Amino acid sequence: MQDHLLFHIVLLLVIAVVVVSISRRMHFPPILGYIFVGMIVGPYGFGWIQKEENISLLAEFGIVFLLFAIGLEFSMSQMLSMRRQVFGLGSLQVLATALLIFFLGWLAGLDNNTGIVIAGAFALSSTAIVIKQLTEQSEIHSRHGRSILGILIFQDIMAIPLLILIPTLAMNNGNDSALALSMAIAFLKGVAAVVVMHLLGRYLLRPLFHEVASSKSQELFTLTVLTVALSAAALTEEMGLSMTLGAFLAGMMLSETEYRHQIESDIRPFQDILLGLFFVTVGMLISIDLIIQHFWIILALTVVIFAVKGVVIYWSARLFQKEPGVAARISLSLAQVGEFGLVLMTLAFTYDLLPEEEGNILLTAAVLTMVIAPFMVKFNGKIAKILHRTSYRDNTENEETIKSHNPHLSNHVILCGFGRVGQTVGRFLHNANENFIALDMDILRVNEARAAGENVFYGDSSKQTILQSSAIDKAKIVMITFSDYHGALKVLKTIRHLNSEIPVLVRSLDDKHVNELIAAGANEVIPDTFESSIMLSSHLLLLIGKSPRQVLKQTRDIRRDRYRLLESFYPGEDDTSSLQEHQLMKGVIHSVALGEEAYAIGKRLGDIPLASFEVQVDAIKRGHVRGENPSEETRLRQEDHVILSGLPEAIDEAERYLLTGRMPKKLQESEAAEAS
Template sequence: MPVNEEHMLFHAVILLAIAVLTVALSRRLSFPPILGYIIVGMIVGPHGFSLIQQEENIALLAELGIVFLLFAIGLEFSLSQMIAMRRQVFGMGSAQVLTTAVVVYLLGYLAGLDTNTNIVIAGAFALSSTAIVIKQLTEQSEIQSRHGRATVGILIFQDIMAIPLLILIPALAMSSNEDGALLSSMGIAFLKGILVVVIMHLIGRHLLRPLFHEVASAKSQELFTLTVLTVALGAAAFTEEFGLSMTLGAFLAGMMLSETEYRHQIESDIRPFQDILLGLFFVTVGMIISIDVLFANFLQVLALTIAIIGIKGVILYFVARLFKKEPGVSARVSLSLAQVGEFGLVLMTLAFTYNLLPIDTGNILLTAAVLSMAIAPFLVKFNGQIARFLHKESYTQGHQELESDIAEQNKHISNHVILCGFGRVGQTVGRFLHSSNEIFSALDMDIKRVHEARAAGEAVFYGDASKQNILHAAGLERAKIVIITFSDYHASMKILRTIRQLDKNIPVLVRTLDDSHLNDLIEAGANEVVPDTFESSIMLASHLLLMIGQPPSKVLRKTRIIRKDRYRILENFYPGEDDNPSNPLQTHQLMKGIIHSALITQESFAVGKRLGDMPFEQLQVSVDAIKRGHVRGDKPSKETKLRINDHVVLSGLPEDVDKAEFYLRTGSLPN
């Protein structure tokens, strides 16, 4: 048996064990998991402790990780979003990518790199990390800010440009770099690419939607997941047979499916495969990096890293200024995107596979690229402070003008409502307030929405409601209530904490998508939290009761009781086949609790026992009802004795309900 096959399982165990420790530590230190995986590769690889001498054992799985990454990005690709942000996407994005690629190419030419290597490096270094930047901006609630929207627009264009670059790598490998050979190979590759796009479009339009409709109608999670995997890998194999990168097919398949109603379910199904296999890809990247090369060329690697961040940062800054962004905003955009991204690593890794990058030179460049990614989270996190330091006068002046405008417009009002967020929910609340002759002042971070609303005479202002100065300018000390209408939990928590630092007593009403963070928001200082899912259920039930003849006073009393009890009566649900604990979209719901009916059989310990004699309180489970024959008795007395064929309706967390059912059956508690 070959050595690599003999030790494959052992290698996998080593990888998983070290990955668990490293990624757990990365999470604890708020370090990007991507970099954790790269460190794992450096540790176990031939250039580290040589626990794995050759990376071929996991190379195939790593390639599949790239396939699923591109498939997932294709699912996220939104044509409507791209059109809505066309100025940032096609304007700023194209200017940044083209300028960066040309500058890097010229520098490579001066350094004596050959044409193929130069093209790969120029393309790779022009791209930034979508995964790191989007995650960090989201956690900082800056996605909808001016610099956040500009950053996202540029990232969208970079993701689009990654596709022709993926086509380009095999074309460069086929060319011998002789006269006309490079252009000929590139031309053939792009013609193939166009043909593949057309074929995939036709397949997506006429085959994929009907296929997934048929599969979904079977109501089989296993069949649905198998179909997703088949489509993703089939598309990858299809483009590979054409002599193109298999990642291109995966991206196109994802893009085709993004327009269907099954997009979100497909995302949840593919996520576990993508995360694990993509982690293996970054492990293989780390295995390529030589620690010896890093130490031997430390100053060179450090200089390259600084050069990458410096050159990209300067280009991004001037591109943003060219598109009339303020100096502070331009600086924040440049700091957010100054690193090399995961697509850059993919391109460089493919270049190694096709022998387009010399090992020594490529190792140094790859190490510098990874180091720039390691620095990226900190640049994004402190982009505001750095921009304020670089442009103190204009930055301060801009914020003072913003605050002065809000303060001037709100100086004569009092006893008003402050709306944090003026999206659809905020606008609906505003209309109710306006029709009730209540004064309100709204704060929002979407500059276009603010301009539209201000032009229409609405009291809406551009400002970050998590900043103390903005809340002061909006008259927080004179307001009678604050309502936070954002669906973003991180943004709501940030605003809530700021409000409570300024005023401990003002009532705060918070809107949230569901009840998964309800207790956290209340502990942070919210007086009331309104989950969208529960409120829609209450409204639907209320309309139903009124339509079937229930007295309005009775309906109103029921809804008031539910809200007063903070929706506790609605927390637990009967789980169905679709309620899968491994599904990240449903985990929060199952963690809130289930309702389960436990049958008392002749062999059950609980036969003849009183409800009050059983440890339901200790197990944190409640008995909602007992169904005996065709009669259901809600809220049974503790004196009730259980009989054979009784159905005991239990509610609580899934694991607690299981323990209670086990006790009813055996009379003992599970270990």
């Protein structure tokens, strides 16, 4: 009975439910729970499952679906917007870490194949643990959070060629020329796979999913998703490449379609469960006897992994001009070995590229770094402040900037967050002649908004000193406009510590955490629904004391104008994260600064053919004065800021014309045709 597959699966599920439930209650990552389940049931534990091969195929499907889901998240626009972090800092970290670990392995007497496997595996960090922990701590959009995200994206990309490398090494053991030839062939096969998947995605997948979606059958849609993911995996495996490469490419092709979010939600249950089985198989490889027997060696290896990766990542970040404190937080968060490192090592065991005893010692040390990782990520800020106290003095500079620009601030509104919802609320307040100050952690968005004359400042609204600089003791009300639950709790805690009476409005994605937010001090929690931005702004104006008739008039005006007021936004770094967002976005707002050599200086607005660019002039900022809806007789001066709204491509062309006088070819041809 012990060799029966169904018995093994049922046994694993029962134990997994118990252990993972306990892990969640103790705030441990579920990954660690699954690994512990494997240790319990495996041959080195109670021996209830003697051969992990019985579930290894299902576990491999977990990795396939993980890569498929990562492919769905893979966005070329996101990559381009973060290219310095991804391809610069990420590539430097992976290459430097791998080379140093390979050198240390060579000094320790490891053969080349083993050294390559360990170097590749240990260079990667845990995307699952780090992103989850940073998100819960509301640090994903911080300075170190964006750098960490960029590095993890590059690591996920590098996992693909490393997965191809393992079987190639096994087939050409000890033959360098044959290895080079095999790698070249594998590279060409990989290029061919990319081309094939691109063609299939362009000419087959989109019409296929359109047809399936039109049937309105959830069962058929899910079945199609599974078929596409597994078919792509089978295709690349038949080409002699990794199954995971095909799954990644299929996900990337489907990320270009409008069905991406539905596909992601359908694949998530399969991915999570089967990926859990993979970590169970990892746990089955860990021997308690081995840990006891080689305890000091494993402990020393764990310390070495943290030290080597931490030092390399720290100095890589410093080379990219990150402040010492920020570099320390990045290195502390990424110093562990990740799930893809475990994938590489288990694959290397399959191809006999790792000696059993030495490999298990290294694997155990890698798993131990993952056990410690959540705590290092959680306390990265406190540790970094101990190591680099001077690196955090910039908060004082932010506070002084806010105070100096708002010396008489009182009876105002504080907006925590100036994303799309925050900007919408700001426009309502502006139209109602209400003073407000906005705090945001996206430096690009802050710079754009401040250049356009908005009262927006860079600052973390969960910090007491930042809120005090914003005169929270004299404010009418505070609104938390971002939807991050954990971040909102932090801000609420700080607000209530400083001012127990001030009304606080909070935005929430849904009603799941309404009770917790109210218990934390929120007066009103507005879940996102249809027209959520309008609803939030209406509630805010009513609480300030505006008449219901005035609020209703603004709402009706916006609806009557077909929401034109809400269409354009100041873009931030996180607004280019997906093609889907670009398709939904009607336009952006951008401030064009006229330098001393700008073409438009001295010209009337009416003489500049901006309408032909399909952009609109919202305002002219001159010094500290912002003039809304300027007339065509307005003559532009040096150092004016022309605030334009429209599609990003149109604004780029209009800005080029204002600065240089060069007209795009298509507009020149259009004017020539009209003249003739």
